Amino acid sequence: xxxxxxxxxxxxxxxxxxxxxxxxxxxxxxxxxxxxxxxxxxxxxxxxxxxxxxxxxxxxxxxxxxxxxxxxxxxxxxxxxxxxxxxxxxxxxxxxxxxxxxxxxxxxxxxxxxxxxxxxxxxxxxxxxxxxxxxxxxxxxxxxxxxxxxxxxxxxxxxxxxxxxxxxxxxxxxxxxxxxxxxxxxxxxxxxxxxxxxxxxxxxxxxxxxxxxxxxxxxxxxx
Amino acid sequence: xxxxxxxxxxxxxxxxxxxxxxxxxxxxxxxxxxxxxxxxxxxxxxxxxxxxxxxxxxxxxxxxxxxxxxxxxxxxxxxxxxxxxxxxxxxxxxx
Amino acid sequence: xxxxxxxxxxxxxxxxxxxxxxxxxxxxxxxxxxxxxxxxxxxxxxxxxxxxxxxxxxxxxxxxxxxxxxxxxxxxxxxxxxxxxxxxxxxxxxxxxxxxxxxxxxxxxxxxxxxxxxxxxxxxxxxxxxxxxxxxxxxxxxxxxxxxxxxxxxxxxxxxxxxxxxxxxxxxxxxxxxxxxxxxxxxxxxxxxxxxxxxxxxxxxxxxxxxxxxxxxxxx
Numbered sequence: 001x002x003x004x005x006x007x008x009x010x011x012x013x014x015x016x017x018x019x020x021x022x023x024x025x026x027x028x029x030x031x032x033x034x035x036x037x038x039x040x041x042x043x044x045x046x047x048x049x050x051x052x053x054x055x056x057x058x059x060x061x062x063x064x065x066x067x068x069x070x071x072x073x074x075x076x077x078x079x080x081x082x083x084x085x086x087x088x089x090x091x092x093x094x095x096x097x098x099x100x101x102x103x104x105x106x107x108x109x110x111x112x113x114x115x116x117x118x119x120x121x122x123x124x125x126x127x128x129x130x131x132x133x134x135x136x137x138x139x140x141x142x143x144x145x146x147x148x149x150x151x152x153x154x155x156x157x158x159x160x161x162x163x164x165x166x167x168x169x170x171x172x173x174x175x176x177x178x179x180x181x182x183x184x185x186x187x188x189x190x191x192x193x194x195x196x197x198x199x200x201x202x203x204x205x206x207x208x209x210x211x212x213x214x215x216x217x218x219x220x221x222x223x
Numbered sequence: 224x225x226x227x228x229x230x231x232x233x234x235x236x237x238x239x240x241x242x243x244x245x246x247x248x249x250x251x252x253x254x255x256x257x258x259x260x261x262x263x264x265x266x267x268x269x270x271x272x273x274x275x276x277x278x279x280x281x282x283x284x285x286x287x288x289x290x291x292x293x294x295x296x297x298x299x300x301x302x303x304x305x306x307x308x309x310x311x312x313x314x315x316x317x318x
Numbered sequence: 319x320x321x322x323x324x325x326x327x328x329x330x331x332x333x334x335x336x337x338x339x340x341x342x343x344x345x346x347x348x349x350x351x352x353x354x355x356x357x358x359x360x361x362x363x364x365x366x367x368x369x370x371x372x373x374x375x376x377x378x379x380x381x382x383x384x385x386x387x388x389x390x391x392x393x394x395x396x397x398x399x400x401x402x403x404x405x406x407x408x409x410x411x412x413x414x415x416x417x418x419x420x421x422x423x424x425x426x427x428x429x430x431x432x433x434x435x436x437x438x439x440x441x442x443x444x445x446x447x448x449x450x451x452x453x454x455x456x457x458x459x460x461x462x463x464x465x466x467x468x469x470x471x472x473x474x475x476x477x478x479x480x481x482x483x484x485x486x487x488x489x490x491x492x493x494x495x496x497x498x499x500x501x502x503x504x505x506x507x508x509x510x511x512x513x514x515x516x517x518x519x520x521x522x523x524x525x526x527x528x529x530x531x532x533x534x535x536x537x538x
Contacts, residue, residue: 145463152459157450165444169437170463173470180474205470212466219382220455272353272417279356279413280338283363283406287509290402294516301523308530315537 003089007096011070012103021069022104029062029108030115037119051122052182056138056175058112063105063142064164067150070101075154094217097151098210101143109135127185130195134185137202138178141209142171148213152220177201319519327512333505337498344498353417358498360410362506363403364432369510370400371435374442375465378458387525390454393461395517397442399510404436427476434471438464 036054040047113131117124124131149166153159181198184191341358374396381389411429412422423429438460445457 148459149456152456153449156453156456158448162445162449165441166460169434169441170460170467172434173467173474176474201470201474208466208470209463212463216382216459216462220459272351275353275413275417276355279410280359282409282413283359284334286402286406286409290513291516294513294520298516298520298523301520301527305523305527305530308527308534312530312533312537315534 003092003096005096007093008099008103011096011100021066021073022107024069025062025066025104026108026111028065029058029112032058032061033112033115033119041120046120046122049183049186051116051120051124052179052186054120055109055112055116055124055182056178058116059105059109059135059139060142060168060171060175062108063101063139063146064167066104066108067101067143067146067167068160068163070097070104071150071154090218090221091214094147094151094214098140098143098147098213101147102140105139105143106136109139122186124182124186127190130185130190130199131182134178134181134195134199134202137199137206138174138181141174141202141205142167144206144210144213145170148217151217173205174202177205319515323512323515326508330505330508330512333501333508337502337505340498340501344495353414356410356414358502359506360407360414361499362503363406363410365503366506366510367400367403367407367432367436369507370396370403370514371439371465371468373514374400374439374461378461378465381458382455382462387454390458391518391521391525392514393458394442394446394521395514397439397446397457397461398517399514400439401436401443402513403506403510404432404439408433408436425475427472430475431468431471434475435464435468438467 033054036050036057037046040050040054113124113135116122146163146167150163153162153166156162177198181195181202184194184198337358341355344355344358374393377389377393377396380386381393408429415424416422442457442460442464445453445460449456
């Protein structure tokens with residue numbers, strides 16, 4: 001567990017110094033939202049209930065990019081192999097990388113939520129606690145699967161194009177639950193049961209897939 | 224392998240040719256709970272169903288036919304390479 | 319190829335040739351009429367699609383646990399089966415739906431889940447083809463995730479109303495419709511086994527070829 005924390009700190013330190021992944025990911029996320037705005041806003045009126053979908057699509061697209069480049073850096077510096085050679089428990093390596101990605105995506109979401117709320121006239125911040133819970137659960141699920149696939153793809157050919165090919169079909173429940181949960185928060189009358197259902201689904205997804213990722217990371221990285 | 228391929232290909236083609244006239248010769252006519260069988264279609268049920276039906280069956284036959292062809296072609300290629308390589312190895316081990 | 323293969327292939331071919339006649343002898347369904355006959359091909363191929371997914375998932379887990387390449391070969395073959403039978407299911411379904419539901423595609427739980435799982439199978443094949451060396455374990459991981467995801471996909475997509483006929487239809491089928499259905503199920507199941515065996519054979523031969531190349535390098 002301490003090792004995971006150390007890995008997280010290492011990634012954050014490198015990131016804070018160079019800012020490459022953070023700034024480019026954030027920019028991409030904002031650009032994404034802008035593209036949606038230009039595509040979907042007609043005569044100054046955004047589509048009804050579009051905000052939830054747009055928020056999540058931006059998060060997933062930006063996340064895909066961030067995942068690819070987070071591991072690209074590892075590949076170039078061969079740090080991943082070094083980490084795996086170290087007498088460290090594999091799960092810790094995975095968890096450290098996962099936490100790094102989650103922190104990065106959380107930073108993006110902090111920026112995106114007000115932006116989407118503003119541009120699409122959606123009252124996203126009406127129920128901040130529920131929103132935070134859904135975003136946290138969904139981002140963790142997405143990042144869990146993404147971190148595993150990105151780590152496994154590090155030595156593969158065509159890795160840039162393969163990551164979205166693998167990631168998006170598997171994270172379909174995340175986007176469905178995330179968007180539907182967020183959209184439920186945008187309704188004038190909050191129906192807590194619906195939000196709770198989607199949140200529960202996301203948490204179950206996280207539990208199952210973080211566990212599966214830990215096991216698979218172990219099985220795949222030993223060769 | 225070629226014998227098998229020809230056999231299966233012929234069977235598929237025969238199925239395709241046999242099914243089209245059999246289906247075309249058929250006399251033409253929101254949430255279902257169970258299927259209710261009847262022997263005669265009411266007169267208002269009409270032809271537009273037949274093209275869909277024929278398209279569906281043809282598609283199925285064509286997909287399986289093409290897949291079998293693709294698979295047997297890949298198999299013959301690899302088999303040929305295996306035989307060739309096996310022969311070369313035998314020669315080099317003899318010499 | 320083993321001896322049973324050729325005999326089984328003949329039986330399978332005969333069954334498929336016979337199937338349109340067997341189906342034609344079935345009664346019409348009263349509300350859906352002629353187009354419902356697509357059911358006799360759509361449903362068995364859907365079942366084989368499901369079976370392929372399960373075989374791929376189980377084989378992948380065993381490969382991850384043991385590293386035995388035989389499981390990997392079976393998993394790859396099963397994934398290809400899933401794509402083929404999936405395509406058949408996903409095309410015959412909308413053709414049927416166009417007439418009976420009025421539209422080609424409806425975002426209900428079963429159709430959408432099938433589409434998503436079919437894409438996972440397709441992604442598996444893309445990965446095997448373009449992933450380069452070492453993609454076997456990665457693909458096994460993908461298959462494992464795809465299988466584990468089934469329940470989640472189904473539940474999450476179930477938010478939308480489903481207008482699929484409930485599966486309870488099958489046991490209640492009268493004999494004139496039940497017999498053609500089970501006949502077609504047998505045909506498709508036999509076809510599935512034959513194609514799977516053939517596809518696994520392809521992988522076995524590829525592995526033989528690889529080892530031959532290696533022996534050649536050693537012999538030099």
